[in-house]
Amino acid sequence: MPTDQYHEPPGDLSADVRTFARVAASLQEEAEAIGWYEQRLSLERDPEARAIMEEAQEEEFKHFAMALEFLSRRKPKWRAVLQAVLFKPGDIVEHGEMGEEAEKKS
Template identity: 70%
Template sequence: MGFDQYHEPPEELSQKVRTFARMITSLIEEAEAIGWYEQRISVEKDPQARAIMKNAQGEEFKHFGMDLEFLLRQKQDWRAELKEILFTTGDIVKAGERGEKKVD
């Protein structure tokens, strides 16, 4: 059975790299699920069904956040860069450029 998250032979990769690849895949899957729920919620007419979907979407978002936090704990330079972007105000692109300069 092949695994799409690997672009190199898995047996040549360390356990740490394989775990990292799994978490990236999980992050992508959570992001996709959040988007799918957003579409479903936007067209659902039944209020109770919509409420259930919003709840489920919130769970997916929580999982997305946990996956991202795991990855950021592995990559401190990513964490430093994102600290300049996330939870700030002002121009997002400029914040990204500031963050990029911090890790260069």
């Protein structure tokens, strides 16, 4: 079984850090899958195949969201940045700068 989500010897890491690393790897995989489905959907013309791919991509949205929520509950500074940046209209870069400030305060 691959353990490439670890960059340090797994035996030296706490159970919490190993769990965090596994969920972080899942988050990365879910984002990859969303991108792969986006590419497939841009090319696929068969309506039935498209429906399956759309359904699958929507599942990946949910998986990504759950993994992100899990991780952000364990990293308050990350959560502070997410709260400053996500789901707001306007300038994303400006929100990122506000997130950096929020991170410092948390």
